Amino acid sequence: MATMKQVAERAGVSISTVSHVINNTRVVSDDVRRRVLGIIDEMRYIPSAVARSLKNDKTNTIGVLVPNSSNPYFAELIRWIEDAAFQLGYNIILCNAHGGAQKQTANLRLLMEKRIDGLVLVASGADDEQDLLLRRETVPVVQLERALPGLHADLVQAGQEEGGYAATRHLIELGHRDIACVSGPADLPRTRERVGGFMRAMAEAGLTLAPDRIVHDEFTSAGGHAAFTRLLARSRRPTAVFVTSDLMALGGLCAAGAAAVRVPAQLSVVGYDDIAAARYALPPLTTVAPPKHDMAWLAIELLADRIRGGHAPLRHAALASALVVRASTAPPQ
Incomplete structure (x- = not known):
């Protein structure tokens, strides 16, 4: 690997001149600048980021x-x-x-x-x-x-709470009344806020929320699959589910398919995050899209x-x- 000293020797200038060309810290004639830059390119010299940061007190x-x-x-x-x-x-x-x-x-x-x-x-x-x-x-x-x-x-x-509220309002406006929520671990702020929006929308609509209608698991596709499997195994299934993560929702769609539950004919599903895979799910997933x-x-x-x-x-x-x-x-x- 070439050094600044080698570049200077090859260009016939001082090490300080090479440094000034690289850092643009002093006026150097056009001829010298072109010669130094040509040698830098020819020798494939890469200036030391560490040395430059020590001098400039910035690492970019x-x-x-x-x-x-x-x-x-x-x-x-x-x-x-x-x-x-x-x-x-x-x-x-x-x-x-x-x-x-x-x-x-x-x-x-x-x-x-x-x-x-x-x-x-x-x-x-x-x-x-x-x-x-x-x-x-x-x-x-x-x-x-x-x-x-x-x-x-x-x-x-x-706004996480607002997103949960908007997702739930969408389901309510479609006519759903028995709506469940599948979410990540209950102690995470993201869970609390998104579930909080769900609960606010349900309360405003005067809808009763049974304790077993909120199911927690990991914020993963496997967690969503497990949560949906438990939810759909109950004697009374909801007609819609708000899921606080697209990853969980994708796992949930797989679980619904395995239980012969047709989405959206028998179960509407809304996710959250609008990850790229959501638009290619079967069916494509309705979701909340943060900017x-x-x-x-x-x-x-x-x-x-x-x-x-x-x-x-x-x-x-x-x-x-x-x-x-x-x-x-x-x-x-």
């Missing part, structure tokens, strides 16, 4: 901490985060918090050691050690989807402003989700 790198990048919803969100960061001149370092608070804190320490310029926390869980670390560091932070208690940082989110693209862009724009030294008041941006009606919902028969 943003850390992104997500719960689980294998989840299609988070994968799609990461795609837009990376796209926005790239267009604003930043690279990202992605870390998964899947595995609990200990891994989440370890990844946070790693990102700080990498001298990131800013941090995006995506649906991050609360942890005492992590909270202490975030308060001690001066790196700018933007929270995406979920606010950590006591952390003073910009927040970008889509993933807009959320990612706004988060990166806010973070970039903080990195540049912006001192605007902390912002809490609540973006609206949209109900996407497809073929998995219909009036009850």
Whole structure:
């Protein structure tokens, strides 16, 4: 691998001149600049990002901490985060918090050691050690989807409760009265908020909600399959189900097929997240679509402003989700 010293010797200039050409920190004649850039290209010299960061006190790198990048919803969100960061001149370092608070804190320490310029926390869980670390560091932070208690940082989110409400209202307006809810673990904020919207819509419509009509499992296709299997095994089946995750809903559609329950003729199903697979399900899944693209862009724009030294008041941006009606919902028969 070529070094700056070798480039300088080959171009017949000083090492400092090569540095000025690379970093554009001093006027260099056009002839010298072209000669140095030609040698850099010929020798395939790659400037040291570490050395440049030490000099400029910037790495042009943003850390992104997500719960689980294998989840299609988070994968799609990461795609837009990376796209926005790239267009604003930043690279990202992605870390998964899947595995609990200990891994989440370890990844946070790693990102700080990498001298990131800013941090995006995506649906991050609360942890005492992590909270202490975030308060001690001066790196700018933007929270995406979920606010950590006591952390003073910009927040970008889509209304989870409102999305659950809109999904349930859609089923009620179709004429459904016996509506169940399949959701992830009850202790997760995302579950509480989305289920909260479901319960508000049911209460406003004066509909009684039996305790066995809310079924919890893991936020996975397997979890959705297991929850639907239990729900459909009961003597009295609902006519519609609001599912707080498309992944769970896809598993639920498989379980309905295995139980010879036709969707939507015998059971309407609404999901949440509008992952790419939802539109190709059989039948295509009606779902709540958070504005993933807009959320990612706004988060990166806010973070970039903080990195540049912006001192605007902390912002809490609540973006609206949209109900996407497809073929998995219909009036009850």
